[in-house]
Amino acid sequence: MTKKFTVYSAQFTASICRAFRYFLSTVNCQRSSGFTLIETLVAISLLTLSIVAPMALTAQSLATAYYARDQVTAFYLAQEAIEGVRALRDGQILQIAQCPNATECASLDIFGPIPISRDGIDRPFTIDPRESDPLHAIQQCALSQCQDRPLQTNGTLYGYESDWTDSNFTRIVRASFVGGGQDEIRVSVTIVWRTGAFQVRTFSISENMYRWVNDGSNQT
Numbered sequence: 692m693t694k695k696f697t698v699y700s701a702q703f704t705a706s707i708c709r710a711f712r713y714f715l716s717t718v719n720c721q722r723s724s725g726f727t728l729i730e731t732l733v734a735i736s737l738l739t740l741s742i743v744a745p746m747a748l749t750a751q752s753l754a755t756a757y758y759a760r761d762q763v764t765a766f767y768l769a770q771e772a773i774e775g776v777r778a779l780r781d782g783q784i785l786q787i788a789q790c791p792n793a794t795e796c797a798s799l800d801i802f803g804p805i806p807i808s809r810d811g812i813d814r815p816f817t818i819d820p821r822e823s824d825p826l827h828a829i830q831q832c833a834l835s836q837c838q839d840r841p842l843q844t845n846g847t848l849y850g851y852e853s854d855w856t857d858s859n860f861t862r863i864v865r866a867s868f869v870g871g872g873q874d875e876i877r878v879s880v881t882i883v884w885r886t887g888a889f890q891v892r893t894f895s896i897s898e899n900m901y902r903w904v905n906d907g908s909n910q911t
Contacts, residue, residue: 758886765860765882765894768842768849772864772880773898775820779804779828780900787906801906802876806831808867815863819850837863838883860884874902 783801790799804825806814815837822828830851832840842862843855861883869875879897886892 754887754889758889761859761884761886762892762894765884765892766896768860768862769880769882769894769896771820771849772818772862773878773896775818775828776805776864776866776878777900778820778823779825782823782825783906784904787904799906801902801904802866802873802900804829805866805876805878807876808865813865815865817851817862818864821848821850834863837861859886869899876900 780801783799783803787799787801806816806829808814813834814831815834816829816831817837817840818829820828838861840851840861841857842849842860843852844850844858845852845855849858849860863881863883865879865881866876867879869877877897877899879895881893881895883891883893
């Protein structure tokens with residue numbers, strides 16, 4: 692009886708070994724034929740990280756470059772407005788120098804074309820330095836109207852033309868007398884813009900201008 696049991700045990704053990712060897716050979720064949728699901732997921736994750744990180748860095752670099760570009764543009768647009776007001780003042784000086792008689796000269800004021808805030812009344816305006824005629828160069832407006840009037844561009848120049856495209860810049864100009872007299876004004880320019888997802892930015896500069904020649908205002 693013991694011998695028979697030993698024979699059965701040996702046969703069962705041999706069957707188990709054959710089955711285990713078959714299982715191992717199947718697994719080895721499967722492993723040698725390709726990647727497992729986990730290995731595939733890990734490879735995809737690494738590939739995604741290697742692509743997304745440089746793309747995100749590139750997008751951030753482009754956004755920063757666009758912001759820097761617009762910041763420089765805002766500075767030049769503000770300076771352009773200052774120079775436009777100065778040109779109008781100097782144009783009045785030329786008219787005074789070429790004035791044929793005293794009667795006409797009496798009505799000339801160096802700061803005449805410039806809307807000047809006084810007596811607590813704010814007089815903001817927009818200016819298009821491309822225009823030499825003050826009637827076309829300066830447009831006085833309420834603050835809300837100035838804020839809703841963006842500068843327009845043709846891709847190279849900025850100004851106010853009906854057939855140009857609205858830019859993301861708004862320019863508001865103000866002028867006020869300095870020191871209680873009327874011989875000096877301060878011209879202030881505020882540029883408001885927004886680049887992409889960045890928050891709204893504001894840039895302001897100011898410059899003083901003087902009544903440095905005699906005119907018909909009797910202020911010198």
